[in-house]
Amino acid sequence: MNRARLLIFNAALGPLDYRVPDGMEVEPGSVVVAPLGPRQIVGIVWESERLPTNPVPDSKLRPLLGVLPVPPLRAELRRLIEWTAEYYCASLASVARMVLASGGALRGPATMTEYRLTGGMPERMTPQRQAAIEALEGEQATIRELASIAGVSEGVLRGLVNQGVLEPVEVDCDRPYPSARADFSAPELNPDQQEAAAQFVAAVEEGRFAPFLLDGVTGSGKTEVYFEAMGAAIAAGRQVLVLLPEIALTEAFLRRFEDRFGAAPVVWHSSLKSTERRRAWRAIAAGGAQVVVGARSALFLPYANLGLIVVDEAHEISFKQDEGVRYNARDVAVMRARFERIPVILASATPALESLQMAESGVYTKVDLADRFGGAQLPSIDILNLTEEKPERGRWLAPRLVAAMRERLERGEQSLLFLNRRGYAPLTLCRNCGFRFQCPNCSAWLVEHRLSRRLACHHCGHQTEPPALCPECGEPECLVACGPGVERIADEVAEVLPEARVAVATSDTLNSPEKAAEFVAKAEEQLIDVIVGTQLVTKGFHFPELTLVGVVDADLGLEGGDLRAAERTYQQIAQVSGRAGRGSKPGEVLIQTRHPEAPVIAALAAGDREAFYEAETEGRRHAGAPPFGRWAAIIVSSEDEAEAREAANRIGATRPQLDDVMILGPAPAPMALLRGRYRYRLLLNARRSAEVQKVIRDWLGALSFPQGVRVAVDIDPYSFV
Structure with a gap:
């Protein structure tokens, strides 16, 4: 090559051509340094025919300055970058930037x-x-x-x-990681697990694209089953990627992995030190990292020899990124497996409706584990109707739930209370004048956190100390906490069961893998009697002595305008119910609700998952919602409210008139002010056959906006705030 086309990390400039100096060898995927004005930039050499640009005469080309000492990005990864940018209406540059996520790794051995x-x-x-x-x-x-x-x-x-x-x-900086051994400590699997594992192992050994949906009840041993597939990949000298939805889950997973394979896997998440990121990135690119366990960003790392992808808890909405490139790691994982021609396993006890539909249509192979491992039984589930069994005045736990917790405490067993609301109370107001504490940057109330003595916004991170006087009327001792958060429930447990040892498990208290590991160790050693937690405790944890789960407010997830609210509520409550009775002792689940007749609550009470999914499927089919139709959102924002409104109205006024696409809005977003920016939204509801991305590109591409306006596109949105 004497001419190279570069993908650079500035979407506004587009691809640029450079001259390759004599003696310098580059190929598609090479990471190079090039001049841009007086600066030096990093770029990736790309196939010219796949990256069109205006031609520049050879005589005007500036020479490349050097090739960075990292392996070229493989063709399979370049195709994934192109697909992700195309599908999610993002720039190639913004997707490629996720691949080169460690600048220090590009400088070579050190x-x-x-x-x-x-x-x-x-x-x-x-x-x-x-x-x-x-x-x-x-x-x-x-x-x-x-x-x-x-x-x-x-x-x-x-x-x-x-x-x-x-x-x-x-x-x-690049010292090798300890090697995992496929035969270090092979477990004994029951016949159902052996049958499932055999399908996965065969696909790994054949080296073919094979998407699997591993649908197993909580406690059925899904991890042990896909560990067998990982063992086959390790034995064949191939790399494995395991995606987990929460950083707090990694420590428990790492321990199980090390017990099985004799060495810890390589970890990738946002909390890594820069030196750890550099070492992991280079080991992954060189092929020395056998197994990588990471958050969704690990999906775009430059694996040298990938042989298997596992997405654990594949239903989790945290796999959907809501900033920058708004991709869903579950779906992109399937596409990466397709480009790499390898198996991918989506594991869940409560699969997403979209995944179940893909299995029903034959695109995914569905593998079922219908029973818990080792003879453990699924817990019994009972409904507490709060309109009939009312908590005492000023309390949030019904007498029957308190009595069940007292029984567990007397028997030396553990209880878990689930409420998906962090902090002490979701709203603080003045009982004298009615003043409410609101975030100055967002359309959200400030949440009181008594453990850390702060009022905090969970959207932008704004914090302030609770004042002694009302800021509006100046009255002392008049501030009232309204509604419960997990801290308030923990206080109530301490009042009704003063001898109980209580732990609060949220992203505030378990905000690092080390703190999560400490919590798990205490729970396993039975140094905790009652766990009070958010959705963080609904998955991944295995405490044999935990025999009671109480859902404090089952109706909470059904509030608001989330179009997947029923499915998400079912998944969360089913998952947290699965924490009970995982050992030899039977488990019990008590669900507090004011709406026992709601279909999702009735399905949980009856243990009838199929009935719930059938009803939800029909509702989605009738509404033309995913997986039977397609959604896309356009979010317009600016620090100037009038500017945001005007830009949104211009987009709405130029909407295309199409038979297979319905366009709703613009309207102020439910979260109309977020991080200091005013927001408007439009929603597209399209038939499966519609080319939504092309419609949006043609529509928005014909418009220009003031510099302060941002227009973001969210394909397959999960958040509607």
């Missing part, structure tokens, strides 16, 4: 200096030094990363280096 405690003490101890020494026990990282871990300045740590309390350690 060593670096990290620091660790020596065990010595400084000549003069200060509170900051004391705190740093306590926080850094067992840690080794760069000064900047240690400062972040310890919550002190880098200057404090440099002083400890000078005192000999911290010592430098030279490390190889």
Whole structure:
């Protein structure tokens, strides 16, 4: 090649052509450095015929400056980038940027200096030094990363280096990971598990695209089954990707993986230190990382030899990204498997309706595990009608649920209370003048968090301390918490069961893998009697002594304008119910509701999953909703409300008139103000045959907007706020 077309990370500029200097070798997928004006930029060499641009004469081409020391991106990954950009109406540049997610990894082999405690003490101890020494026990990282871990300045740590309390350690940035062994500790599977595992192993060994839906009740041993497929891939020298929906689930999964395969997998998520990201990225690209366990972004890493993808808890909405490139990792995982020509396993006890429909139509192969492993029985489920069994005044737990928790406490068993609402209370107001605390940046109330003494917005992160006086009328001691959050339920448990040891499990309290591991260890050692948690506790955890689950407010998920509300409520309650009775002792689930006649509640009470899915399927079919129709959203936002409204009205006024696409809106978004930006939405409801992406591109491509206006497209939206 003497001419190279580059995909660069500036969508506004588009692809650019460069001259390849004599002696420099590049190929499609090579990651290169090129000049752009006075700057140097990173780009990816792309096939010219797949990336059209205006031709530039050879004489005007500037030369490439160098090829970065990383393997070229494989054709399969380049095709995935193109498909993702096309399907989700995103730019190629924004998708490709996710692939090169670690800038440090592109610089080639290197060593670096990290620091660790020596065990010595400084000549003069200060509170900051004391705190740093306590926080850094067992840690080794760069000064900047240690400062972040310890919550002190880098200057404090440099002083400890000078005192000999911290010592430098030279490390190889790319040191290999320990090897996993397929035969390290093979489990005994029951006949159903063996039959399921055999299908997966055969597909891995044949090396073909094969999408599976692993539909197994909670506690049926789905993980052990797909571990067998992972073992087959490891034995064949192929890489495996496992996607998990929550970072808090990784520690429990890592421990199970290490017990089975003798070494920990490579981890990829947003909380990794930059050195860990660099090491993982380079090992993945070189093929040295055998198994990668990660959040949705791990899907776009440059695997050298991928042999299997597993999406665990595949129904989870956290696989859908709502910022930047708005992709669904579950669906993109299937497409990556298709391009790589490998199997993909979607595992869930409550599959998404879209996945079930794909299985029914024969696109996915459905594999069922209908019984719990080891003879454990599914829990009994009973409904507490709150209009008849009312909690005491000022309380939120019905007497029958409290009595059941007391029984478990007396028997030395554990209980779990589920309420999908973080904090102490969702609303704080003044009983004197009615003032309500609202976020200054969003159309949302501030949520009170008593454990951390703050009022917080769960949308933009704004925080403030609860004031002593009402900001409106100045009255003291007049602020009232309205409604329950998990912290308030935990306080109530402490009042009615003062001897119980209570733990709150939310993304606020388990905000790192280490804290999640500590929580799991305490629960397994029975140092916790009652767990009060949000959706974080609905999946992935296995506590044999947990025999009671109480759903505090089953109606909460049915509120608002979420078009998948019934399905999501069913999934959450079915999943949290599955935490009960996973050992030898029977489990019980009590569901508090004011609407026992609601189809989703009735289906849960009857244990009739099929009836619920059939009714939901018919409702979706009648409405032309996914999977029988298609949705797409257009979100218009600006810091200027009039500007956002005007831009949205212009889009609405130029809407195409099509027989197979219905366009609703524009209308103010339910969350009309978010992070300081005013928002309007349009919703497209189209038939399956409609070319929605082309319609949107042609429609919006003919319009121009002021610089302050953002227009985002969300294909297959899950959030309607």
